Amino acid sequence: MRRVLALVHTALLLAVVQAAAAAELPDFTALVAGQGAAVVNISTTQQVRERGSGFPGLGEGERMFDFFRRFVPPHPRLPEPESEPDDESLGSGFIISADGYILTNAHVIDGADEILVRLADKRELPARVVGADERSDVALIKIEARGLPQVVLGDPGALKVGEWVVAIGSPFGFDHSVTAGIVSAKGRSLPDENFVPFIQTDVAINPGNSGGPLFNLRGEVVGINSQIYSRTGGFMGVSFAIPIDVAMDVQAQLRDEGRVRRGRIGVAIQEVSRELAEGFGLARAEGALVSTVEPDGPAARAGVEQGDVIVRFAGRSVANSTDLPRVVAASRPGERVELAVIRGGAERHLAVVVGEWAEEAPPVRMSARKDERAGGVGLVLAEPTAAQRRERRLEYGLVVERAQGVAALAGIRAGDVVLATVRGGKHQPLHKLADFERAQAELKDGRSITVLVLRGEIESYLSLKTGE
Numbered sequence: 001m002r003r004v005l006a007l008v009h010t011a012l013l014l015a016v017v018q019a020a021a022a023a024e025l026p027d028f029t030a031l032v033a034g035q036g037a038a039v040v041n042i043s044t045t046q047q048v049r050e051r052g053s054g055f056p057g058l059g060e061g062e063r064m065f066d067f068f069r070r071f072v073p074p075h076p077r078l079p080e081p082e083s084e085p086d087d088e089s090l091g092s093g094f095i096i097s098a099d100g101y102i103l104t105n106a107h108v109i110d111g112a113d114e115i116l117v118r119l120a121d122k123r124e125l126p127a128r129v130v131g132a133d134e135r136s137d138v139a140l141i142k143i144e145a146r147g148l149p150q151v152v153l154g155d156p157g158a159l160k161v162g163e164w165v166v167a168i169g170s171p172f173g174f175d176h177s178v179t180a181g182i183v184s185a186k187g188r189s190l191p192d193e194n195f196v197p198f199i200q201t202d203v204a205i206n207p208g209n210s211g212g213p214l215f216n217l218r219g220e221v222v223g224i225n226s227q228i229y230s231r232t233g234g235f236m237g238v239s240f241a242i243p244i245d246v247a248m249d250v251q252a253q254l255r256d257e258g259r260v261r262r263g264r265i266g267v268a269i270q271e272v273s274r275e276l277a278e279g280f281g282l283a284r285a286e287g288a289l290v291s292t293v294e295p296d297g298p299a300a301r302a303g304v305e306q307g308d309v310i311v312r313f314a315g316r317s318v319a320n321s322t323d324l325p326r327v328v329a330a331s332r333p334g335e336r337v338e339l340a341v342i343r344g345g346a347e348r349h350l351a352v353v354v355g356e357w358a359e360e361a362p363p364v365r366m367s368a369r370k371d372e373r374a375g376g377v378g379l380v381l382a383e384p385t386a387a388q389r390r391e392r393r394l395e396y397g398l399v400v401e402r403a404q405g406v407a408a409l410a411g412i413r414a415g416d417v418v419l420a421t422v423r424g425g426k427h428q429p430l431h432k433l434a435d436f437e438r439a440q441a442e443l444k445d446g447r448s449i450t451v452l453v454l455r456g457e458i459e460s461y462l463s464l465k466t467g468e
């Protein structure tokens with residue numbers, strides 16, 4: 001009897017635990033039923049137009065083609081076709097208006113000769129490209145239909161790390177596949193992708209999911225699934241989505257103007273490390289440190305100087321250097337914007353008229369330098385010769401003959417020019433070796449010295465820290 005009671009007690013306890021666990025887990029069924037119909041499959045076809053060379057397996061662009069053309073006759077019985085079979089690819093998208101406008105990734109429809117959209121009700125309709133923006137990887141396409149289901153848009157800013165999110169798409173061509181996970185991080189910067197503050201998730205995303213929606217638990221689209229980090233080509237737990245507010249701004253410009261206009265102010269920037277913050281007399285390691293100001297650019301005309309630390313732009317805080325390219329790019333060219341900089345330990349407010357970023361003009365650039373600890377500064381410097389001054393147009397600075405220790409670890413190398421040291425945000429140009437020796441003599445173990453280094457035409461700030 002006692003054994004029976006024990007078994008009953010265990011069964012009841014297990015049932016309670018299972019019920020509690022079930023109550024904790026979200027139910028995605030209503031979300032999928034309500035919003036899944038607005039998700040579409042996108043297939044594209046691209047005609048490969050390369051003509052055959054007459055030599056099977058050998059293209060006209062290959063080095064050995066000319067040899068074979070001159071000395072070996074083409075194979076008479078194995079002619080190559082004038083064009084290869086069509087290239088096909090798959091992706092996803094979602095309907096944002098009842099009259100057929102669809103958002104997807106630019107890379108999904110890139111180079112496509114034909115685009116076919118398959119709806120949830122199995123209809124297949126051709127689509128035309130309204131516009132595509134490679135920089136943000138957002139594209140807007142249009143099908144001719146009326147009364148279509150459309151998604152509800154949400155606020156990516158309200159997303160919290162750890163919050164549940166759901167993706168619907170067509171991985172490997174399997175229509176309307178549903179995967180779920182959580183928000184892993186927000187505001188991620190990826191290499192060469194300074195304009196998009198990506199949402200990182202652990203939602204399973206695979207080839208074919210690109211361009212599909214990322215939903216919050218309220219059934220609102222908060223992002224477009226765009227990229228994955230992978231060493232195998234498949235999902236490894238790290239996925240990235242374009243915030244929907246960024247995508248909607250891009251699509252509005254594509255619809256109205258056919259292209260996206262982005263702002264620029266003409267500065268090169270770098271991250272503010274703790275050591276650089278010390279050198280510039282900053283209370284906190286935050287903001288974007290201006291390492292170069294484009295002559296006669298928008299920032300220069302506004303009074304921005306090399307060594308300024310931009311902490312606010314258009315009323316938005318710049319906590320990290322990666323924040324600045326986004327807020328600048330989001331500004332409209334010609335707009336007058338106030339920015340706040342820290343200069344010499346004091347905050348100053350400047351007004352800049354935003355310029356327009358173009359492919360031939362560099363965007364806001366970032367140069368990242370990693371500070372390392374090592375014993376001694378490790379620089380062997382020399383005053384430039386008259387020829388070096390003329391060749392490199394140097395008004396001041398010391399040429400690096402050898403870099404070792406902490407200087408080498410920080411990235412300084414022979415041929416660089418150390419232009420100045422920085423203390424409390426004030427630049428002290430180096431005219432003679434004694435200038436640097438004096439600055440180094442004042443340096444105590446465990447403290448850092450900030451230097452402005454010229455390599456080629458690029459200037460960057462570095463922090464050199466002595467060993468404790």
